Amino acid sequence: xxxxxxxxxxxxxxxxxxxxxxxxxxxxxxxxxxxxxxxxxxxxxxxxxxxxxxxxxxxxxxxxxxxxxxxxxxxxxxxxxxxxxxxxxxxxxxxxxxxxxxxxxxxxxxxxxxxxxxxxx
Numbered sequence: 001x002x003x004x005x006x007x008x009x010x011x012x013x014x015x016x017x018x019x020x021x022x023x024x025x026x027x028x029x030x031x032x033x034x035x036x037x038x039x040x041x042x043x044x045x046x047x048x049x050x051x052x053x054x055x056x057x058x059x060x061x062x063x064x065x066x067x068x069x070x071x072x073x074x075x076x077x078x079x080x081x082x083x084x085x086x087x088x089x090x091x092x093x094x095x096x097x098x099x100x101x102x103x104x105x106x107x108x109x110x111x112x113x114x115x116x117x118x119x120x121x
Contacts, residue, residue, distance in 0.1 A: 004120055006113030007057050010070055013110065014054035021047025031084040049073055057117050067118025071111045078107055 003011070021028060025043040032039040053073060056066025085100040 003057065003063070004113070004116050006109065007063075007067065007117030007120070010110050010113045010117065011054040011057040014050040014057075014070065018047045018050030018054065021050065028080075030087065031080050033079050033083050036079075046073070046077060053114075057114075060121065064118050064121035067114045067116070067121065070114035070117070074107055074111050074114060078104075081107065 021043050025040055025047070028043045029039050032042065036042060049069070050073065053066050053070040056062040057070065059066075081100075081104055085097075085104060088097045088100040091097065
């Protein structure tokens with residue numbers, strides 16, 4: 001069974017984001033919720049999880065677990081996205097502020113895509 005387009009989008013987003021988390025973890029440190037300990041380890045770990053989910057979505061035998069894991073990961077990283085959006089308000093960069101807030105509702109179709117992939121397995 002072929003991978004639904006929405007799941008391909010999730011896999012592509014996780015591939016790009018996971019690679020960025022591993023290549024430049026320092027970029028994400030200021031985005032971490034202050035209450036969360038061990039920022040660097042969480043950033044690297046989330047990058048590894050994103051890459052694992054992307055790979056899992058591509059393989060029919062692992063698509064079900066990868067779809068559910070992807071949806072859970074998207075829910076788990078949402079507080080970081082909210083923190084980034086709130087912190088962007090003070091940057092004086094309207095385009096950046098708009099982008100960080102605009103990506104928040106995009107979590108919903110990404111989660112739907114991940115769940116669709118899980119159900120398509």
